[in-house]
Amino acid sequence: MFFILKNLIAKYGKRVLMPSILCVAGVFVFVYMQREEQSSFELITEAEPIQAEPQTQLQQDAAEESEPLQVLVDVKGAVNYPGVYTLTEEDRVVDAITLAGGYIEEANPSLINHAQKLQDEMVIYIPQKGEEQEMIIQDFTAVNHINDASDHGKVNINTADETQLTTLPGIGPAKAKAIISHREEQGAFQTIEGLKEVSGIGDKTFEQLKDLIDIK
Secondary structure (H helix, E strand, C coil), X not given: CHXXXXXXXXXXXHHHHHHHHHXXXXXXXXXXXXXXXXXXXXXXXXXXXXXXCCCCHHHHHHHHHHCCCEEEEEEEECECCCEEEEEECCCEHHHHHHHXXXXXCCECHHHCCCCCECCCCEEEEECECCCXXXXXXXXXXXXXXXXXXXXXXXXXCCCCCHHXXXXXXXXXXXXXXXXXXXXXXXXXCCCHHHHHHCCCCCHHHHHHHCCCEECC
């Protein structure tokens, strides 16, 4: 038997064995490459998704500071929908008037500073044609008269009552009462900068007031 196989190998070895060996080698290489591709796919699918790094506290604070503060303004007079509206400190008087439905036909907007930035607790009064200007000054905090306050004399923060204090920009009834309470508890203001000691009045508000107030 051994001799028969030996003779067969000697006779057909080159023609039979070599192709067989090449086929077996080809099958082995194919199977190996398939297993490698499968392993690579499993590694990719099992990899954990990359998570974005959370914002730092500094980035969060910067984002919050960049957002404008909300303010409440009271739009009165010759507009279609008088009322209290919520806007931001970056908005202008014209934006508040637009929210209030715009002017009615009888409105006289010639004295209104439409470009003025809004402030919390601001009252925007739109007069009608023929309305007496003195009545507007006496009964309402009209934005145009706030701007002209320095022309009529400065407000004495040591003697002014609540009505006089509310004619100042950014000073509504609540802040006016706080100024009076501070005066009664701590005594008269020694400098106009002392107004910043009142709760709710910071550097930004003071900058708007410093040219309109006095202590004498």
